[in-house]
Amino acid sequence: MRSRCEAPGYHHLVAVTGGMKLDARTLRRDFPIFEQEIHGKPLAFLDSAASSQKPRQMLEAMTRFYETSYANVHRGVYELAERATEALEHARERVRAFLNAPTSREIVFVRNATEGINLVAYAWGLSNLGPGDVVVVTELEHHSNFVPWQFIAGKRGAALALIPLDEHGELDLTSLDAIAAQGNVKAVATNLVSNSLGTINPVEKVVAWAHEQGAIFVCDAAQAAPHMAVDVQALGVDFLAISGHKMCGPSGVGALWGRSELLLEMDPFLTGGHMIASVRPEKTTWGELPHKFEAGTAPMAEAVGLGAAIDYLDAVGLDAIEAHEHELAAYALGRLGELPGIQLYGPPADRRAGIVSFNLEGIHPHDVAQILDMQGVAIRAGHHCCQPLMQKLGIAATNRASFYLYTIPEEIDQLVDGLHTVRKVFA
Amino acid sequence: MSDPGFEQMYREVILDHYKNPRGHGVIDAADAEAEGQNPLCGDEVTIYVAFAGDGETIDEVKFSGRGCAISQAATSMLTEMVQGRGAAEVAAMDKDELLDQIGIPLTPVRLKCAMLGLTTLKVALHKAKGTPLPEGLAGFDELELS
Numbered sequence: 001m002r003s004r005c006e007a008p009g010y011h012h013l014v015a016v017t018g019g020m021k022l023d024a025r026t027l028r029r030d031f032p033i034f035e036q037e038i039h040g041k042p043l044a045f046l047d048s049a050a051s052s053q054k055p056r057q058m059l060e061a062m063t064r065f066y067e068t069s070y071a072n073v074h075r076g077v078y079e080l081a082e083r084a085t086e087a088l089e090h091a092r093e094r095v096r097a098f099l100n101a102p103t104s105r106e107i108v109f110v111r112n113a114t115e116g117i118n119l120v121a122y123a124w125g126l127s128n129l130g131p132g133d134v135v136v137v138t139e140l141e142h143h144s145n146f147v148p149w150q151f152i153a154g155k156r157g158a159a160l161a162l163i164p165l166d167e168h169g170e171l172d173l174t175s176l177d178a179i180a181a182q183g184n185v186k187a188v189a190t191n192l193v194s195n196s197l198g199t200i201n202p203v204e205k206v207v208a209w210a211h212e213q214g215a216i217f218v219c220d221a222a223q224a225a226p227h228m229a230v231d232v233q234a235l236g237v238d239f240l241a242i243s244g245h246k247m248c249g250p251s252g253v254g255a256l257w258g259r260s261e262l263l264l265e266m267d268p269f270l271t272g273g274h275m276i277a278s279v280r281p282e283k284t285t286w287g288e289l290p291h292k293f294e295a296g297t298a299p300m301a302e303a304v305g306l307g308a309a310i311d312y313l314d315a316v317g318l319d320a321i322e323a324h325e326h327e328l329a330a331y332a333l334g335r336l337g338e339l340p341g342i343q344l345y346g347p348p349a350d351r352r353a354g355i356v357s358f359n360l361e362g363i364h365p366h367d368v369a370q371i372l373d374m375q376g377v378a379i380r381a382g383h384h385c386c387q388p389l390m391q392k393l394g395i396a397a398t399n400r401a402s403f404y405l406y407t408i409p410e411e412i413d414q415l416v417d418g419l420h421t422v423r424k425v426f427a
Numbered sequence: 428m429s430d431p432g433f434e435q436m437y438r439e440v441i442l443d444h445y446k447n448p449r450g451h452g453v454i455d456a457a458d459a460e461a462e463g464q465n466p467l468c469g470d471e472v473t474i475y476v477a478f479a480g481d482g483e484t485i486d487e488v489k490f491s492g493r494g495c496a497i498s499q500a501a502t503s504m505l506t507e508m509v510q511g512r513g514a515a516e517v518a519a520m521d522k523d524e525l526l527d528q529i530g531i532p533l534t535p536v537r538l539k540c541a542m543l544g545l546t547t548l549k550v551a552l553h554k555a556k557g558t559p560l561p562e563g564l565a566g567f568d569e570l571e572l573s
Contacts, residue, residue: 039432363496364470364493364494364495364496364499365495366470366495366496366497366537366540367437367495367496367497370433370436370537371433371437374432374433382467396470396471396493396494397470425433425437425442426437426442426496
């Protein structure tokens with residue numbers, strides 16, 4: 001098994017795009033989860049697109065915060081409260097720098113990207129959408145960037161239009177004129193990287209089109225932020241959401257970035273403590289940005305963990321992570337292609353993040369994933385919260401193997417060996 | 428290949444029912460019919476029932492749809508088990524009766540796969556008879572994303 005991936009060819013399958021190269025074998029030691037066997041086999045964790053594993057450095061930052069600096073933020077005047085507030089605001093600054101946002105006032109902590117998108121759909125959509133308006137999403141969206149728009153558009157009597165996929169599984173941008181003819185395009189929401197096919201989408205073109213229509217552009221970067229440098233100013237988007245848990249951070253925290261001028265105009269999403277300027281029986285006024293959108297006690301330790309995760313990713317280098325994933329995707333596409341009866345979905349390796357979706361002829365993904373699990377291989381089987389896409393592909397589900405900075409080629413070999421066993425069981 | 432885990436789960440009888448499903452097909456103008464989805468994986472099954480002249484005895488059961496080996500094999504076994512039995516009896520059938528027949532260890536997630544056919548059949552029978560759906564089955568056939 002080991003000899004195969006060290007064989008000549010592996011490193012030549014794709015050109016590394018330059019810059020620093022990461023050493024996944026060394027990084028892997030930072031992740032305690034790999035210090036165990038599953039069903040007596042080494043763990044091949046190939047489901048990082050669902051959620052990433054956690055480095056010790058991030059876990060320790062959260063523990064240190066709880067042990068030395070914990071109190072509620074923005075409240076007390078005592079030392080601990082000040083330390084906690086400073087830690088939270090430092091984390092906000094780390095997110096700002098990570099996304100290259102102009103100011104940390106534009107960084108709102110949320111539970112995850114789903115909540116960030118819901119925030120925009122409710123707080124912007126309820127006040128700005130109406131009959132005759134069109135909200136545009138794509139056939140490639142995660143339900144998190146589809147259902148909130150469908151729901152709010154429906155509530156406001158606006159239409160929902162979908163940018164379709166072409167036969168290669170890429171966005172068919174020739175459809176844009178027809179969509180513009182359907183009404184006033186007010187909001188366009190797409191992902192930057194598809195969670196099910198791994199496609200890196202040409203967001204810049206869609207952003208330019210959205211702005212020509214006078215629409216806002218909302219970017220779901222949950223799958224992109226872990227894998228490539230995301231720069232909100234270079235992308236030119238109006239809102240962008242990320243989830244901490246997919247990028248080495250803890251679950252329960254994510255961030256929404258939005259342009260100040262839009263955030264200032266919007267109503268709040270959740271109301272309650274902390275988000276107010278003053279509360280009177282007759283009227284309540286809202287707090288400054290970003291607090292207006294952060295009702296209740298913040299996920300403080302989680303935000304600290306997200307800040308530490310960003311430190312970790314920065315130290316590794318986003319360019320190196322992206323290059324590593326392209327390399328693994330190319331290797332996986334090559335190795336999986338050896339299997340008879342395999343159907344691979346999505347674009348070529350250089351156009352995708354470290355995600356490979358596939359089906360084995362005549363064998364349901366649940367059965368594939370179950371038999372792989374017994375061999376220590378964790379992959380995702382299902383619709384990946386992308387039922388409109390599955391419908392387009394004419395299938396109910398796929399198998400999905402996804403990679404991250406700690407993934408080594410031996411795990412892909414373990415997957416391929418496991419798939420040979422699956423085929424034998426169903427022969 | 429020698430791991431007892433999946434050998435046990437994917438034993439010969441399961442694979443046989445999966446590859447050669449009994450009762451696979453459609454009954455036109457069925458007396459009872461329902462569609463069920465497993466929202467976890469998007470699998471779908473539609474069950475069709477034709478009653479005998481007494482309007483109670485299950486004369487024929489067929490199913491269509493797609494799914495994993497566990498859900499398809501379980502539904503195939505189910506069609507054999509309920510043939511000739513009373514609708515009221517089957518609508519109240521204990522799930523262990525089917526699980527005993529399947530005879531393999533199932534994780535909670537896979538239990539849902541195994542139960543898809545039985546749950547859908549029960550919904551079909553309750554709808555046909557106009558009896559209230561038991562708790563937990565209400566809305567079962569409306570789980571589609573819409």
